[in-house]
Amino acid sequence: MRVPPGVSPRDFSEALKKFEGAIGKEWVFTSDDDINTYRDSYSPFWHEAEEPIPSAAVAPDNVEQVQQIVRIAGAHKIPLWTISTGKNLGYGGSAPLLGGSVVLDLKRMNRVIEVNDKNHYALVEPGVSYFDLYHYIHDRGLKVWIDPPDPGWGSLVGNALERGGGYTPMRDHFDCHCGMEVVLANGELVRTGMGALPNSKTWQQYKYGFGPYVDGIFSQSNLGVVTKMGFWLLPEPEAFLSGNVVVGKHDDLFAMVEIFANLMNSGIVLATTTVVSPLAYGPDPELAALRANGSTKDLEDYAARKKIGYWSVSLPFYGPADVVAAQWEYAKRKFSAIPGVRFEDRASYRFPLNDDQLAKIVNPVPFGVPSLQTFSIGGPRSQGHMWFSPIIPMTGEAILEAQKVFDQVAKDLSLSGGSVGGFPVWNFFARAFVIIYFFPIEHDVEKNRKNREVFRRLIKTAAEHGWGEYRTHTAFMGDIMDAYSFNNHSLLRLHETMKDALDPNGILSPGKNGIWPKGMRKARA
């Protein structure tokens, strides 16, 4: 039997018996076969002793059972690691950061409590996946859209708490939440925002309630267990229109991104897209040679000859058909300031889509339809992945600097370089870009070690240039928190002050986002 760190086998057995009494023996998992299903399927520590494997898992059905579990864990100082659907693959999956933790699996708490398509919101439990809520809405013919992230089996609650992003105008998932219910480490139940008002009629309609707005401290943290969460939904739009902007010169990037940022910040473009260089992809050997050794002029000439452009950005518009058409026309007018710019009309849809239309769309996620299409990203023999994802300014200069800096890391470490804009640059969040860089996971110890080394080097290099990651795999949470070090790590010290006050026994998700309980903290250099 695995035992949590610092807990005696006798104490642990006693706690397990109490867990069984609270939620039923069937929902306390301790066998090797069951524990195996809680390991991170995309662990960067495959076949290494460092892989954090849980000691047990407990799966409550309701909030009262969560309160009982937390109280039992507190009495026995058992570390719990909370998961919702446990499918946060690429970021740790269902496995804890601290080996030996007991996974608090909230998947059984999968109730859709309310969907309102007049005021456009939902209230759900953590076990509700994007697929679940989509089908709930679809089956009832409600006129609202959810905003799924790429993997549809994720939890709305979990993804929002991890501050994930989607593709529609509701793409910032934490920003689009409204109201939480939280079990604190002492078992006390708290409702935030208007939920603190008994019989509140506006829990999912007004975020702030009265007094300090505390919702943020429960995101990317280990200060409570969120058991309900409200979300604003998008009224089903009438139409979607996408237009592609293509520019031919390397330096056109500066004006292109400046105009794009203006459109974003003016509310003309409100959904997720990516700035790409068509030169960064494609198997043409001539292009591959130019990427590795060609000059900027060579690449510009190639782009002109092949009519593919040096840079492009696709603009997504959602709304009434005449409005989205007008938005595209306005955008074209703005981008026309760039000499030689070209415009391409892309996809255009009227909603709702019928089943035949949907079946033909490879990636329906931007249309509020969850999918698992994203898992094809590593190819048919992929064994998993993780992501390096720094936030950079929304400027052309920042894109080029990031490309240069990260290419240099690749060269220093003898990796294949010459990306020419090959780092996908996204606008999942307002006002800034995020680079989402793919790292393969393999069941190969040496390759994973090398990838971890590269990942850590990228974190440090990014920090040296003023770029920090928005989210990461559990394996790198400490490294990234360490980079957010202004004023001798004063932000982390504030987190720790809150941790000590709210969770003095240190039972909730030790190490999450670099926040450790007092007794487990390592001395800072």
Next chain:
Amino acid sequence: MRHLAKTYEKGKGMKKARVVRAALVLLCSLSFAAAAFAGPDDAQIEKGHQVYNKWCFPCHGTGAGKPGTASLAARGQKPAVLEERTDLTPTVIKAFVRHGVLFMPTFRKTEISDADLDAIAAYLTRNNKP
């Protein structure tokens, strides 16, 4: 249901076996002994179809954007759509679900219970030759 209809056309032997089993169960009606004949039956296969649609189809189904199907096709597995296979065994199906393979992760009992997994296995083996 389309797939079930296909099953009946293709798997007359299985259908016969199910009829015999149903008759036996009928004889034992109101008897606890019925539980002893709890092999795959129509209800379990239909349940398996539902569970499959929820948990497996988004990756292993037909149509665009199904990475499980694409992976199996690229690796020469024929047919690549799991629902069309006739060579899977319950043991293999359960091993993949609980242990994962390549980029397919493990699935926990809180996601797919043992009973649901039995039903998936019944559904995916419905066309197997006896």
